[in-house]
């Protein structure tokens with residue numbers, strides 16, 4: 345149950361909390377916060393606290409910069425790592441314009457807008473369970489970052505226990521203290537790579553948790569002298585980090601992807617949702633795989649998807665249907681990576697699925713063969729396309745996809761494109777190490 349304004353004021357008083365961080369994210373999913381003192385909290389909880397939106401990337405121009413932060417009381421949390429003398433809490437906020445309307449550039453508010461569309465179609469909840477992977481790298485004594493993993497360094501390390509495993513255990517403990525239900529945590533395939541899975545929740549809550557999760561992982565890593573990164577492909581030649589999204593829809597408390605009367609026990613709604621995701625997969629990539637570097641993960645040989653297909657068994661396609669049925673019936677979208685803004689990622693996935701449901705888009709038959717062993721001709725016969733090979737290609741797809749543009753709204757779409765085009769162009773003009781090695785002598 346969400347605490348009331350009075351509950352929060354009482355807790356803050358009793359626990360001697362001095363500072364409260366009012367949190368939100370910019371359109372790139374970078375967490376921002378405005379710290380206030382306990383004295384200002386009542387005003388903030390009444391939604392009367394203003395801030396200057398022009399200082400945030402992709403938000404607004406100077407002339408329209410006054411914004412309101414409206415804290416969501418259900419997100420109130422005491423931060424476990426804060427110094428006891430200055431106990432701190434946080435509240436996640438929605439952003440409103442000076443005239444009291446939800447601000448169209450707020451990713452959290454935008455996700456709520458798409459969830460409202462779903463509601464009008466009789467869908468009460470979108471549940472998301474993310475599987476975020478990350479690397480833990482050594483930092484040098486002077487604090488500079490490396491891409492050396494603790495596993496490699498372990499050989500030289502005199503300490504008998506793995507620093508990475510220790511750090512991960514502390515991360516799980518901190519997360520549990522903050523109300524996360526951690527379902528699994530394990531070492532991943534690449535050296536220095538880890539995954540921590542927490543229980544699925546409704547879309548806005550899960551997006552909030554993804555942001556908190558990344559902050560906690562980074563903070564605890566730092567305490568262990570390690571650097572945690574959610575960069576999708578930090579090291580050439582080994583697996584990158586993904587963030588698979590497990591998704592289901594519910595109405596009247598029931599999982600509506602489940603239908604025991606069909607051969608696969610998937611409902612038509614589930615099939616249409618898959619159809620919509622496959623149809624819009626290329627444009628969605630611009631949001632779920634937002635970095636130049638994201639596309640270096642989406643290559644064959646590392647269990648990351650390259651082709652637009654779905655399957656019941658195989659882990660190579662874009663969408664896998666895990667075997668569990670009943671309330672656990674879900675689809676697993678395997679392309680997203682943890683650098684994505686979760687609010688935007690969930691909004692575009694939901695919108696694509698809703699388009700599938702509205703227009704009864706039936707997906708092609710599931711492909712249970714290894715797509716990497718098919719040639720182009722065979723893939724064509726199965727109706728299997730490719731995910732974009734670069735950020736530039738993905739941005740072009742986003743520009744041409746009305747449905748996915750609508751999932752962002754005009755404001756976010758325009759600012760996002762502007763920022764990402766600049767990122768792509770800046771990268772495109774660089775001369776890389778690889779080019780010098782290949783060409784400098786030969787030509």
Ligand code: ADP
Pocket residue numbers: 471472473474475527528541542543544588590591592599671672673674676
């Ligand atoms: P994998 O087998 O791909 O490694 P994991 O066990 O690591 O999968 O993660 C499964 C995720 O799916 C968890 O976050 C879990 O809470 C989530 N999940 C389970 N049931 C549902 C559901 N009905 N809707 C959405 N997510 C779900």
Ligand code: MG
Pocket residue numbers: 475539541
């Ligand atoms: Mg997993």
Ligand code: MG
Pocket residue numbers: 528
């Ligand atoms: Mg698992």
Ligand code: MG
Pocket residue numbers: 475477532539
């Ligand atoms: Mg994994």
Ligand code: MG
Pocket residue numbers: 475588676
């Ligand atoms: Mg998975």
